[in-house]
Structures are given as structure tokens and as C-alpha cells.
Amino acid sequence: MARQTVLLVNSNLMQPPVAPLALDYLAQAVEETGFRAEVLDLCFSPDYAGTIGERLAGDDVAAVAVTFRNIDDSSLVTSRSFLPQLKSIVDCLRAKTDAPLVLGGSGFSVMPEAVLGYCQVELGVWGEGEYSLPLLLQRIAGGDDFYDVPALVYRSGDGFGRNAPHYLDLGTLPVPHRTFVDNRRYFDEGGMNCLETKRGCPMECIYCVDPVCKGKKTRLRDPASVASEIEALLSQGVDHLHLCDSEFNIPLSHAEEVCSEIVSRGLGDRVRWYTYASPVPFSRDLASLMKRAGCVGINFGVDSGCDRILKTLGRDFTVDDLRSTAGICRETGLICMYDLLLGGPGETRESLKETVEAMKDIAPDRVGAALGVRVYLRTRLADMVHAEGPLSSNPNLHGVVGEDPDFAMPLFYVSRDLGEEPLQYLARLVGDDERFFLHNPEAGDQNYNYDDNMVLVNAIRKGYRGAFWDILRRLAEAPSSQGTT
Numbered sequence: 001m002a003r004q005t006v007l008l009v010n011s012n013l014m015q016p017p018v019a020p021l022a023l024d025y026l027a028q029a030v031e032e033t034g035f036r037a038e039v040l041d042l043c044f045s046p047d048y049a050g051t052i053g054e055r056l057a058g059d060d061v062a063a064v065a066v067t068f069r070n071i072d073d074s075s076l077v078t079s080r081s082f083l084p085q086l087k088s089i090v091d092c093l094r095a096k097t098d099a100p101l102v103l104g105g106s107g108f109s110v111m112p113e114a115v116l117g118y119c120q121v122e123l124g125v126w127g128e129g130e131y132s133l134p135l136l137l138q139r140i141a142g143g144d145d146f147y148d149v150p151a152l153v154y155r156s157g158d159g160f161g162r163n164a165p166h167y168l169d170l171g172t173l174p175v176p177h178r179t180f181v182d183n184r185r186y187f188d189e190g191g192m193n194c195l196e197t198k199r200g201c202p203m204e205c206i207y208c209v210d211p212v213c214k215g216k217k218t219r220l221r222d223p224a225s226v227a228s229e230i231e232a233l234l235s236q237g238v239d240h241l242h243l244c245d246s247e248f249n250i251p252l253s254h255a256e257e258v259c260s261e262i263v264s265r266g267l268g269d270r271v272r273w274y275t276y277a278s279p280v281p282f283s284r285d286l287a288s289l290m291k292r293a294g295c296v297g298i299n300f301g302v303d304s305g306c307d308r309i310l311k312t313l314g315r316d317f318t319v320d321d322l323r324s325t326a327g328i329c330r331e332t333g334l335i336c337m338y339d340l341l342l343g344g345p346g347e348t349r350e351s352l353k354e355t356v357e358a359m360k361d362i363a364p365d366r367v368g369a370a371l372g373v374r375v376y377l378r379t380r381l382a383d384m385v386h387a388e389g390p391l392s393s394n395p396n397l398h399g400v401v402g403e404d405p406d407f408a409m410p411l412f413y414v415s416r417d418l419g420e421e422p423l424q425y426l427a428r429l430v431g432d433d434e435r436f437f438l439h440n441p442e443a444g445d446q447n448y449n450y451d452d453n454m455v456l457v458n459a460i461r462k463g464y465r466g467a468f469w470d471i472l473r474r475l476a477e478a479p480s481s482q483g484t485t
Helices: 021-032 048-055 083-096 106-110 112-119 132-141 183-190 210-214 223-234 252-264 284-292 307-312 319-332 349-362 380-387 422-430 441-446 454-461 468-477
Strands: 005-010 036-041 061-067 101-104 123-125 152-156 159-162 193-195 240-243 272-277 295-303 335-342 366-371 397-399 411-413 436-438
Touching: 005 021, 021 036, 021 061, 021 132, 036 048, 048 083, 061 083, 061 132, 083 101, 083 112, 101 106, 101 112, 101 132, 106 112, 106 210, 112 123, 112 152, 112 159, 123 132, 183 193, 183 454, 193 223, 223 252, 252 284, 284 295, 284 319, 295 319, 295 468, 307 349, 319 335, 319 349, 335 349, 335 468, 349 422, 366 422, 366 468, 422 436, 436 441, 454 468
Parallel strands: 005 036, 005 061, 061 101, 101 123, 193 240, 240 272, 272 295, 295 335, 335 366, 366 436
Antiparallel strands: 123 152, 152 159, 397 411
16 A cells, blocks of 8 residues: 655745755654655745646645744844745645645744744644654544644634644654755755754753753754764765754763764764854863864854843853853864844943954954844743833834734844944944954845845855855955865
């Protein structure tokens, strides 16, 4: 008897393209429970309506699962929501099939009820889907009740119900095959591919939804499995990777074990990789080990160069820590970028100036300067915003301001104490220092809004590989170069 087909749809159309890692993992889990998984990747289909119509002409699928990666572009300057695009894709799918439709993905998981309501969909799975989606599909296929499936979000009367998640023990999962997505094409057109070594984040940042979506307990993969996954990608010709953990070095011991396994297999000379990391804990020993394992660049989410603001944002490090970490990177030959999140509660023109001056003095290779902190539900920042009174009259809110209790449309916190024209003030502080990236399409090679960034698209076509921020760095430092490091 033929296996029933489950269609997994990638709705992320951003350029340069970012490989849908979750679908690669999810497809394997779906197949291991007896279904046939097929990925319909709309990223490479400008005419997605035509692509959907062609694939579903026979209407032979048992269910359709759509991943939604980003709610919006997280930029105060552009404030582009991806919800209208998602709804258009959902409408195209529903016009071609009566199969059950399920939404999921990292963007969906930030505000699942709001996304289901906007798209008029009945079912979704929030958080990781490798356990819950196959179980849901089995229940649907068998005609059984499915409303107790963990992590299910479903329409219930005039509202929605949401079930608690089932967090996987990542250490017991099989090695990902990475064969369901065209990873080589993503490498050729996106400059890199990605994988994860853990899930969950125990940190207390007031604005971040990672602990909400992935849990506060850090769950670790077997380092041997991570190394085997790297080997699987290398066999496909993919040798530039991004490790997309919330913070690679938390916990420190696991980061060391992953690097040691990569080194022991002789992969450090075959792969170049980037990652996110926290400025603490970070040591020369770890940096040296990461370097031997093939790491070339680290993006540190530092948020601010003012100790008072760091404390307000819930960070557990100081400006002195930032200085030490940048020094370690220079000594070990690791390229580093410091990402700033400016304008949050308590930010003033003086603290902003202090931050920019600190970055110029500390001198990481690049500094990402994003003004405006995106407000998300179920974060401490959202609680602070509600405590400040009605949204419509809150002088700290910018973007789509109104009575939107879900914060579904782009909404940013920009402290009123920054005064008039804070973006212009930031630009004056930065001046002509090319080490700073700005979230502004008018910034040319310094624009690090990655949504439809043609500077990056063209550079990758010319042969550049690696993290987007590092490609922009190399473009600025050697415009005619096509190097891959």
C-alpha cells in the first residue's frame, strides 16, 4: 500500500535565500512515522501560485504543513510584515486542495493564535514539530481525535486552544540525513547552510522570544551527531555553515565537546563556520578550539555598550566583558561582530553616545546598530509596555501602533528620551565609520537588513560565501575580492 504524502511547504521567499533547516529535520521525522514527506520549496519560485497549482493538480496529498520563519523583517526603518505574503500562499494552497492545513515554524511560534486568526487556518504546531506533527498526522489519517496532541494550537469556539509542548531529548535523535531540501542550491545562492547543536535558552533578556518558543531549558545534541551532520552536508558540496543555536557557548562544556568532535574527525580544515555566541562565558581556550574546528566568525549579541542599559535589558555581562571578548577574538584570529539593540527602556541620547563610543574603542570587526526593539508577546518587554498604559498613546512605541493585543504587526520600542529624529542622531554618532552596519536600505554596503538585500545577492553570485555580515565586511574591505573566507 502506497504511503500517504505529506507536503511540507517553505513560505520564506527572502533573498538571499536561507535554507529551511526545520523542514529538513521535520521531513525526516515525518518519514520515520510511515508517511512520505515531500518539500515544496517556494523560495525559488517567484510565481508561487503557479508552482502550487502545478504541484497540487492531482490533489494527492494527505496533509499540507506550512513553515513560517519570520513574522517581519525586524526593522524599524522598513517595518515589513510577512503575514500578508503567508496568507496569500495559504489561500493558494486552499484553492487547490481540501487536505488538512497545518501552520508551524519559528515565526508562527512567536504568536500562533494571531497567525492562525490572520490566515483563517484551524490548526498549527508551535515550537519544534518533530514529535507533534507526525502524531497529529497519524491521528488525522486514522480518523482519531487529535485535540490533545502536544504543542497543538487549534480554533476553539471564538478563540483558540493551545496545548503544552513535548520537548524532545535531542541526544537520542537519529543523525539528520539533510536530503529533503536542496542544500547545495541554498549554498550556491545563499552563500552558506545551517545546522543546530542545541535548543532552548536559559537567559533572561527582556525582549527575546527564543525561551518562549524553544523552552528555557537547554537541550543538547550529541556532538557525534553534529559532526556526522556536517559530514552529510560536506558530501553535498556545502562547506560554509552557520550554527544557529541561540548562543553556541551556553553551556560552555557542550561547545567544547562539539568542537573537539569536529577536530577529532579532521573536519576543521574542510569546513568554515559561523555562529551566535554570548560574550560570557568566553575564553582563549574556547576561541582557539573553535578556530581549530573551522570557525571563522562569531556574531555576539551584545545589545549595548552601557552597563546601565545592559542591566535593564536583562544581560549578565558588562562592557569590560565585551572588551575582553573582542581582545580574545583578535588574538586568536576570529572575526567578530557585535550586534547592538538600541532604543530600549531607559535609553537616552547620552547612553546611545556612550555605546557608540564604546564600540569604536573596543573595535570589533563589525558592529550591527539596529535602533528599535521589536515587541513580542510573552516577554518582559511586552509586560513593561502594557504597564505603561494604552498602546495608542504610548510615546515609546513606533511602527504599527494601535490596539493590537498580539503585537502581530511590526511594533518597536524606541525610548522617548532619545528625543526627536533618533535615527539621524545615531547616524551622526556613527559618522563615516565603515565598521558599523545600519538597518537601512539607503546604507548601501552598510545595510544589514537581509530581506531582499541585492548587495548580498550579487556578491554571492560572484562567489562570496559565509555569514551575510561577513560578506558585507569583505565587500567593504576588498570590493574586488571574491574570497571565500
